[in-house]
Amino acid sequence: MKKIIILLAFLCCLPAFSQRSRDTIFSEKLNMDREFTVSLPLSYGKNKDRKYPLLLLLDGEYLLDAYDGALAYGNYWDDLPEVVIVAVNQNSNGEREADSVMDEEGLPTETGAAFFEFIGTELIPALDKKYRLSPFRIIGGHDVTAGFLNLFLYKENPLFNAYICFSPEFGLQMMERIPVMLQTTKKPIFYYMASGDGDLKKNLADMRTLDTNIKTVLHSNVYYAYDEFKGASHYSLVLYGIPASLYHIFGQYQPISTAEFQEKIVKMEKGYVDYLIKKYDIIEKSYGMKMPVRISDFKAIEAAIIKNNAFDELEKLAAIAKKSYPKAMLSQYEMGMFYEKTGDTKKAAKAYQNAYLMDEIGDLTKDMMLDKADELKKGGSK
Numbered sequence: 001m002k003k004i005i006i007l008l009a010f011l012c013c014l015p016a017f018s019q020r021s022r023d024t025i026f027s028e029k030l031n032m033d034r035e036f037t038v039s040l041p042l043s044y045g046k047n048k049d050r051k052y053p054l055l056l057l058l059d060g061e062y063l064l065d066a067y068d069g070a071l072a073y074g075n076y077w078d079d080l081p082e083v084v085i086v087a088v089n090q091n092s093n094g095e096r097e098a099d100s101v102m103d104e105e106g107l108p109t110e111t112g113a114a115f116f117e118f119i120g121t122e123l124i125p126a127l128d129k130k131y132r133l134s135p136f137r138i139i140g141g142h143d144v145t146a147g148f149l150n151l152f153l154y155k156e157n158p159l160f161n162a163y164i165c166f167s168p169e170f171g172l173q174m175m176e177r178i179p180v181m182l183q184t185t186k187k188p189i190f191y192y193m194a195s196g197d198g199d200l201k202k203n204l205a206d207m208r209t210l211d212t213n214i215k216t217v218l219h220s221n222v223y224y225a226y227d228e229f230k231g232a233s234h235y236s237l238v239l240y241g242i243p244a245s246l247y248h249i250f251g252q253y254q255p256i257s258t259a260e261f262q263e264k265i266v267k268m269e270k271g272y273v274d275y276l277i278k279k280y281d282i283i284e285k286s287y288g289m290k291m292p293v294r295i296s297d298f299k300a301i302e303a304a305i306i307k308n309n310a311f312d313e314l315e316k317l318a319a320i321a322k323k324s325y326p327k328a329m330l331s332q333y334e335m336g337m338f339y340e341k342t343g344d345t346k347k348a349a350k351a352y353q354n355a356y357l358m359d360e361i362g363d364l365t366k367d368m369m370l371d372k373a374d375e376l377k378k379g380g381s382k
Contacts, residue, residue: 019044025126029118030111035089036060036123038131039068041075041082051134053083053287054127056119056160058141058149059096060087063238067140070243079254080246081289083138084131088123090145100148106171108151116151120159134288138190138249140164142238143203150174153181153189161286162190164245166238167203175210182224183217188286190223190249194241196232203234223248252282253289256300266304273316276301292324295362302334306341314338329355329364336372349376 019040024033037060041052055071057063064087074080090096101112108116127133139149139160146168152159154177182189191214195207211226218224225248229240247254256265256279265275276297284290298321305313318334325331336351352373356366 025123027114027118027122029114029122034095034118034123037064037087037089039064039085039087040131041084043082044084044132048132051132051288053081053136053138053289054131054133055083055085055138055140056124057085057087058099058139058145059090061089061091063087063140063142063242066239066242067246070246074243074246074250078294080250081253081287084127084133086123086127097144100144102148102151102171104172106147106174106177108148112148116148120152124159136161136286136288138162138164140166140245141168142166143200143234144169147171147174150178153178157187158185158189161188162249163192164241164249165191165193166241167195167199167234168193168207169203170206170210175206175213178210179213179217182214182222183219185221188221188223192225192227192241192245192248194227194229194237194244196229196234196237196240198231198233199237200234204228223251250287252279252286255294256297261300261304265300266307268304269308270310270313272301272304272308272310273313273320276317276320293320295330298330298334299362302337306337311338311341314341325361327359328361329358329366329369330361332358333364333369336369340372340376345376345379349373352376 019042021038021040022035023038024035026033043050044052055067057067064085067085071080071083071085075082090099098111099115101108101110103109124137137160139152139162140146141149141164143166146165147170149163149165150168150170153163158181182191193207193211195204197204207226207228214224225244227241227244229237232240265272268275276293279297280291280293298317301317302314305311305317314334315338318331318338321328321334322331332351332355336348336355339345339348339351352369355364356369356373360366
């Protein structure tokens, strides 16, 4: 009894990263019920207007936990966004092989063709209807399902925006057909592939061939990465590849890093605020997520402006702050900095006083605004 109490106490202390539920949908294409697990972010029930990217996992039984943990960790540090994960059950009754049937040329056939239609015409529409999903969709799989998921690239307007392939098993002609599809895509496509030096020999050889072929057709709409992990087997490569795939796909989402600031932004001669605007435009365009500019990103751009004496840009930064946080003191603080750095101490003090009347945000406090205003009034700043 004591052991049970200790175990229950331990489980209660575990952080809850998601809300899971089992669901079933009847497929007319497959003429059977299909089970899947849905993992919703904790914030899903708090903001009724927010939409989330979809991560659809084939081989969902064993990929779900690993992806759920990686996403929770990345989101804790704001490196990765929250997503809705849908994990398709393919192993309980041996559906996996039947779902992935392709002909000799690498095209879906028989039960594989039915499963392909199930995903596109039944499951995705049902998920869009039931959950608040953004237009950004990711699909992932392992070996046979990783090869199969590439078939969704073959449409003129691909159903998914991002593809994660762990040691895919390809049909004939797929190593030539996939690069053609990537070469002709008119919308941004994220493509990630991973293997290990201990992987299955045929899979490894095919991936190396595909990697070479893709690199000859890369263009601005294709975000491509291939990792070959040293010491990784056919199964362990998945644990290496999950965080790598997520950080590849959501690379544009991440906050401004120290390296990005030091190696790129601070070395620019001008256009710091435009850089910030473009960053968040890319997030909205690529992932379908409209989000306020992070406070840390404001501070990074502010630091670059001050370091390079581009003080006129502080006024433009203030306008962005007002749009992102209309009730917070950030915009008035930036205006105060603008006036202070351009020599108008009277207007600077007034801006800091106005900031005092607004909500605190980040490391900006009311006491700080009063101190800055008082210092200027006493002639402490030139």
